[in-house]
Amino acid sequence: MRILVLHGPNLNMLGRREPEIYGDTTLTQIDNALQERATTAGATLLTFQSNHEGALIDMIQREGWTADGIIINPGALTHYGLSLRDALSSLTAPIVEVHLSNVYKREPFRHTSVIAPIATGQIAGLGWRGYLLALEWLLASVDSTST
Numbered sequence: 412m413r414i415l416v417l418h419g420p421n422l423n424m425l426g427r428r429e430p431e432i433y434g435d436t437t438l439t440q441i442d443n444a445l446q447e448r449a450t451t452a453g454a455t456l457l458t459f460q461s462n463h464e465g466a467l468i469d470m471i472q473r474e475g476w477t478a479d480g481i482i483i484n485p486g487a488l489t490h491y492g493l494s495l496r497d498a499l500s501s502l503t504a505p506i507v508e509v510h511l512s513n514v515y516k517r518e519p520f521r522h523t524s525v526i527a528p529i530a531t532g533q534i535a536g537l538g539w540r541g542y543l544l545a546l547e548w549l550l551a552s553v554d555s556t557s558t
């Protein structure tokens with residue numbers, strides 16, 4: 412099983428960026444925790460972060476078609492990234508949208524996700540563990556016979 416994990420703009424700053432909202436855990440720590448769990452489950456996990464929508468789309472076009480599941484925190488692109496949405500919606504694999512913070516408790520512009528309508532599901536407000544929960548769901552849901 413192949414899982415693609417995508418992190419959008421500013422998520423490379425986790426640990427330093429508004430820790431009262433996003434927590435102290437760095438992106439490297441999150442990626443390592445995901446890798447560790449995937450390895451235990453015998454899955455292959457590829458992680459990628461970019462501050463650029465086009466770079467995320469290039470990665471989706473390159474790796475998304477062979478992925479059995481996608482985990483994405485699109486950062487602020489969640490709220491307006493229509494090109495990112497189009498790239499994701501052309502894939503057939505399940506997509507889990509993850510947010511560290513509970514975007515629905517925050518500013519009104521964060522209440523709209525252009526990704527959510529094409530995602531299989533969404534996890535918001537559970538901090539870095541939300542990524543692990545997303546991975547757990549994919550591991551349990553995606554056909555384990557797929558390579």
Ligand code: DQA
Nearest residue numbers: 421484486487510511512521
């Ligand atoms: C975020 C929420 C977004 O509104 C914000 O722009 C982010 C992070 C989250 O993980 O809570 O960059 O996606």
